[in-house]
Amino acid sequence: MGGCFCEDHCQFDPHRTLVLVGKSGNGKSATGNSINLGAKSFLSKKCSSGVTVSSELQATTLKDGQVVNVIDTPGLFDSLDFEVIGKEIVECDNIAQNGIDAFLAVVSTSRFSEEEKGAIISLQTLFGKKVYDYMIVVFTGGDELEKQNQTLEDFLNESPEALKEILSLCGNHYVLFDNNTENETKRLSQVKKLLYLVDAVSNKNGGKLFTNHIFTEVNKETAMKIEQKLTDDENSKLKEKQGRAEKKNKEICQPNQKMPKGSSFEGESGDCEPSSLQTLVLVGRKGNGKSATGNSILGTCVFRSGRSSSCVTTTCEMNSTRLEDGQTINVIDTPGIIGSNIDADKEIMNCIDMAGDGIHAFLFVFSICNRFSKEEEAAIMKLLKLFGNKVYDYMILVFTGGDQLDEDDVTLEGFLHDCPDKLKEIINLCENRYVLYDNKTEGQTKRSEQVVKLSSMVKMVSRKNCGKLYNNVLLDEWKKEAKELEKHAQNFYGELEISSLIDPMHEGHYKQIFEMVEPKLKDTTLRLQQQLAEEQAARLKAEEDAKAIQKKSVEEICYMKEQIEMAKRRHKSLTINPGVIRDGICVIM
Template sequence: MGALPINIAGELNPQSNRTRTVVLVGRTGNGKSAVANSILGKKVFKSVAKASGVTQSCQMQQTQLKDGHVINVIDTPGLFDISAGSAFISKEIVKCFNLAKDGIHAFLLVLTVRNRFSEEEESAVQSIKELFGSKIIDHMIVVFTGGDVLENDDLTLDDYLEDCPRPLQEILTLTKNRTVLFNNITKDERKRAEQVQKLMSLVNMVVAQNGGKPYTNELSYELKRVASKKQMQAEYDAKLKKITVEMEAKINELNSRLEQQLAVEQAARRRAEEEALSTHRRSAEEIAKLRESLERAQQKIQAPPRRSGGCAIM
């Protein structure tokens, strides 16, 4: 595919100066839909505790905040889960950009404090960067779910991140520590409002730092260009299909690289574990031999001396 990740800045039109469009990305089970519902202030997206993803396709809902800002919230399925197929991912990415007609002001990378930051999580972030382009980092905010867990342990988000793994620390550094903690099960309306307000402050900060311009790339630009010409439906569908196929090919290539990288890392980890196990076994055997030798020595020391043989002559 052509240079998909190239960033093409789009000016906000006057009508959208107070409109913000955010896209939630992250792995299945991290709580994207719950965060979306918290932002909207009502349960719109289905959010339940399941091993498989509940959101099956990109969806957008809109609400108006008390400060007058209109916010478009786009919830996505687990686009970067290992089980997600390339055809599905490419179709949903295209749909995401179709929904965000005026560009995307912020990408919300949803992680959870309930689980450790895994290699699969790191691969998902890498996929997001490669498919959307490196400029996505300038529009990214990291949202942690599971705020109730930290509250129960009297911990803050800073406490949790104090000894976070290196890959996660690198992400936080790249995003200039734009983080917010969400408790999606709290009944405290004041707390719910505060976490949404903090998120929107970060969104507005991202918008300001990017000169008021939302994120767009070659894909979104091409979709908008084709649609604006009001071409015949057949021509539009053909172009859309071509873009989707090219996106799918790029995803297949990326997945292949990531799978190879993961396989190498897993093989290295297995070798290290096998070497450690072998060393442990050798040590155990040597200890057993030493213990056996020590026991024999102790038995010799403790055994009474033998009496000389022969019969006494009376």
């Protein structure tokens, strides 16, 4: 990866406007404060949801006289609705007034995920492909790379193809920022490197700023594509819906189906007393500190852990430790549950075989450095898909980043107070079983306290489950139940021809069935007709919107033609009349 920046003798524009964009929790606001040379212009703190909710501009003047306007925007993939966030981000173009010199896409070195990729690609949806010509990728977490004696190039050498592709689209314009440094010289150096890149972007675009005019052109092109796609898609959807409606009208209820009796997870109580052995499985999204948490529990660095743009753990691995009270703890580390392929999913499932007798608790690892997002939610859903809903009874939430909360003088309860409703729901399903971990502490007392607290919570889980471990038996029961429920759902409204029921001996039975089924048929027909009407209305609205955009485009073209004609006439009159007015003074040419 070449070309992060070059220190040639470029001439800076004394006035710059930069827009911070990216996923929430990556340090956008902190980066804005670093560009403003440490001034706390933007609110920045560790929080389970996004801090920035609207676009905001702050300006600073550097020692050489350059004025830098920095616009902070809400985080993409935050708990807020994307449409709301999108409107706020697009508002930055109006705040910028004269135009935008560069978009700073902020990415954390805590690993590049599918959600990071989605956040950057969504900018193309908001601003069009032209946005890549104005984009610089700012990697935060420079202090963490320094602690591990790692350069940005080392980090990028191991990066996934998705990140390399985005850097290529941005012309390999990227820079590393340490937002925690107190060193004034380092701060100035970071800003200087960034402004060199902004200058390179400006030169590449011929000094032309990103403005509403570019945005309007992008919208016109997008609208035309949407219009065509809507026309094609809706035609095929309508035909498909009509076919399904006709098929549904032939379907009737099959009343003699029975639901499976009992829960497949019911069984003998077992021994309710916790054993002296605990087997714990670390699960969660990559980059949240699973392996580091495993090392903290074991008290030694046995699992590979470090900052990397791709997943460090690729296979299940188990290590053990014995506590002072004689308690033995087996810890199984697993690959990241999101961003993994099918083979990785199978590898995660291997933890059950590796556990032997069974698993006492699943430790789902979250990071307070990465705000709870759709990707975290997807990781939970993936775990349920692999192990079933019963996994909630065995789950403990582990929040890493305790050192960061200590620095901000914030408790875990304070951090979770304003967390998104979805996270509160997950905490509730786990019956409020959660702990905070500081994986960076060197204090032996603190390390021991963390392990004792976690072990105590694992014992609570064991008592709740009456000593019954999560093992292959439970997993097989869940799979069997899932298949039965799926089969039941498919067959409940299976095809059953009324003609097969018309029999003189069963006339009364037929009448009873028909009376029960008729309302369902009417309801199904009415619902499908309503869906068809809604889709037709949506199609008509899309066509009207497209026509309105086309009309507006024609009007703008006519207006531009009029302006050109006026300019031609003015030029012609000036050519005929040698007298030219300049600043109120008649000059004879």
